Amino acid sequence: MGWQRDVYEGIRPLFFAADAESIHRWTVTAVRKAAEGSYGRTLLSHLAADGRAGSWSARPVEHMGLQFRNPVGLGAGFDKDGEAIAGWGALGFGFAEVGTVTPVGQPGNARPRVWRLPDDGALVNRMGFNNHGATALADRVARARPWLPPDFVVGVSIGRGAGTGDDAADADYLAAARVVAPVADYLAINVSSPNTAGLLALEEPDRLAA
Numbered sequence: 710m711g712w713q714r715d716v717y718e719g720i721r722p723l724f725f726a727a728d729a730e731s732i733h734r735w736t737v738t739a740v741r742k743a744a745e746g747s748y749g750r751t752l753l754s755h756l757a758a759d760g761r762a763g764s765w766s767a768r769p770v771e772h773m774g775l776q777f778r779n780p781v782g783l784g785a786g787f788d789k790d791g792e793a794i795a796g797w798g799a800l801g802f803g804f805a806e807v808g809t810v811t812p813v814g815q816p817g818n819a820r821p822r823v824w825r826l827p828d829d830g831a832l833v834n835r836m837g838f839n840n841h842g843a844t845a846l847a848d849r850v851a852r853a854r855p856w857l858p859p860d861f862v863v864g865v866s867i868g869r870g871a872g873t874g875d876d877a878a879d880a881d882y883l884a885a886a887r888v889v890a891p892v893a894d895y896l897a898i899n900v901s902s903p904n905t906a907g908l909l910a911l912e913e914p915d916r917l918a919a
Contacts, residue, residue, distance in 0.1 A: 729823040729832060737793050744796035750856070753799035769860070770803070775894055778860040779803035785866035785897065789840045794853035798861045807846060808866035809899045812884035814842035815871055818904060837904040838868050843888035850892040865893040871905055878911060879919055 724732050743749035770777040782804035783797050791807040798805075817839025824833040840846070850863055857863070867885040869878045886896055900911040911917060 725825070725827075728821065729825050730820065730836075733787075733823065737788055740796035740800070741793040744793060744799055744856070750795065750799040753796055754801070757800040773895060775862055776860055777803040777862050778858060782806065782862075785809055785864075785899070786834065786836075789836075789838075791846045791849040791853070791863075791865075794850065794863060795856040798853075798857045802861070804862035804864060804894075806864035806866055806897060807850070808840065808889075808897075809838050809868040809902070810840045810843050810846045810865060810885060810889065811838055811868050811870045812843050812881055812888070813870060814840055814845065817871075835904045838871060838899075838902065843867070843885045847889045847892050850889070854892075862894045863892075864895045864897055865889045866897040866899045868899040868902065869905065869908060869911070875907055875910065878916075 727735075740753070743753055768779055770780045779801075780803060782802050783806065785806040785808050788794070788797070788805065788807050789809065794805055794807065815838060818835055818837035822835045822837065825831075826833065846865065850865070853863075867882055867889065869881045873881045882898060890896060900908060900917065902908055
């Protein structure tokens with residue numbers, strides 16, 4: 710990434726002076742605010758210009774009947790509430806998967822719930838589907854659409870509420886899907902998070918088929 714990496718290495722100690730979740734929150738907010746205006750979106754595009762210079766940026770991908778402008782996207786869990794979708798488009802991503810979102814908003818697990826592993830260059834994340842709810846997310850996706858590149862794909866990951874029993878899990882997924890499907894290009898059904906009690910049981914073939 711050239712000079713961007715040099716800048717990051719310079720300010721990295723400042724980032725590490727704060728807890729990981731706070732830095733995550735500030736990053737999403739900064740990208741959201743930058744993307745609210747045309748000058749900010751242009752700035753984000755310039756910041757990412759070196760990263761888009763490689764061959765991946767001009768390599769469209771067709772999958773599931775969708776055309777992605779390139780194969781590099783933002784995974785679910787980073788922008789849970791779809792606050793900065795226009796920013797991810799400006800930064801050159803081919804798609805963003807927002808969520809995981811539940812039918813009704815919930816706080817997630819108690820903090821602290823994100824830890825750095827500096828020696829491994831990794832994070833431990835047990836946020837637990839903290840989000841503002843499906844309706845709020847659907848509204849944000851709809852508002853972002855006019856500012857997105859025409860071939861930018863938006864996926865939405867949907868999940869079961871933490872307080873929902875196993876016998877009502879199907880209803881939670883359906884409720885979330887009905888709200889976000891009209892604004893999403895695709896849906897992802899999240900049954901793989903270990904941070905919601907009992908969720909992994911939904912990976913059993915009979916439960917998943919239901």
